[in-house]
Amino acid sequence: xxxxxxxxxxxxxxxxxxxxxxxxxxxxxxxxxxxxxxxxxxxxxxxxxxxxxxxxxxxxxxxxxxxxxxxxxxxxxxxxxxxxxxxxxxxxxxxxxxxxxxxxxxxxxxxxxxxxxxxxxxxxxxxxxxxxxxxxxxxxxxxxxxxxxxxxxxxxxxxxxxxxxxxxxxxxxxxxxxxxx
Ligand code: IMP
Ligand code: MG
Numbered sequence: 476x477x478x479x480x481x482x483x484x485x486x487x488x489x490x491x492x493x494x495x496x497x498x499x500x501x502x503x504x505x506x507x508x509x510x511x512x513x514x515x516x517x518x519x520x521x522x523x524x525x526x527x528x529x530x531x532x533x534x535x536x537x538x539x540x541x542x543x544x545x546x547x548x549x550x551x552x553x554x555x556x557x558x559x560x561x562x563x564x565x566x567x568x569x570x571x572x573x574x575x576x577x578x579x580x581x582x583x584x585x586x587x588x589x590x591x592x593x594x595x596x597x598x599x600x601x602x603x604x605x606x607x608x609x610x611x612x613x614x615x616x617x618x619x620x621x622x623x624x625x626x627x628x629x630x631x632x633x634x635x636x637x638x639x640x641x642x643x644x645x646x647x648x649x650x651x652x653x654x655x656x
Contacts, residue, residue: 480631480648483625483648486645489529489633497532500530504571513538513539514536514539515540515567515570515573515597516530516575517575517592519544519574519576519577519584520544522576522577522634523575525634545558545559557583557587567596568595569597569598571599572599573600573603574588574589574592575604576603577604578605578606579612582613582615586615589602604621606624606630606647632644632645632648637653641656
């Protein structure tokens with residue numbers, strides 16, 4: 476139902492912004508001695524998959540990649556208790572960690588993940604999110620790098636889904652009527 480989708484960000488706009496973010500992160504981590512301890516970029520599956528791929532390809536320094544799958548017992552668009560479905564395999568002790576997330580909504584998913592990773596004694600943890608819905612925040616959680624601030628509606632595409640649909644779209648769109656999606 477294409478006419479139920481309103482394009483918010485085109486593929487070109489997304490690609491341009493992702494390159495800007497990668498350039499900023501490359502600069503910010505340029506003093507890290509990557510030959511000894513490469514920063515670990517963690518992709519939160521599944522939503523961040525395209526953002527993670529495009530971002531990390533444009534980091535002009537040696538890094539490591541890892542993947543985690545978190546899930547909240549979601550009831551439609553309301554997030555509940557959190558669970559780690561699939562953990563990273565990298566030992567992050569003493570390393571710089573950059574969590575790459577698709578979207579921060581209530582902030583609960585990231586808060587849970589950051590608290591969990593902190594117990595493993597990384598040198599630092601930063602958050603890079605593609606989208607930020609600031610008005611929806613329920614817990615204290617801010618990203619260090621934000622692709623785009625967006626309003627409250629439910630968005631899909633570029634990895635983000637509605638009931639596992641629309642992830643493969645190369646652009647970002649808002650669902651106008653979720654009951655018809
Ligand atoms: P939070 O824990 O409420 O911050 O929820 C974050 C997670 O909810 C994201 O990682 C997404 O998986 C999902 N989510 C929140 N808003 C949207 C949206 O507009 N579209 C698709 N997924 C969303
Ligand atoms: Mg997510």
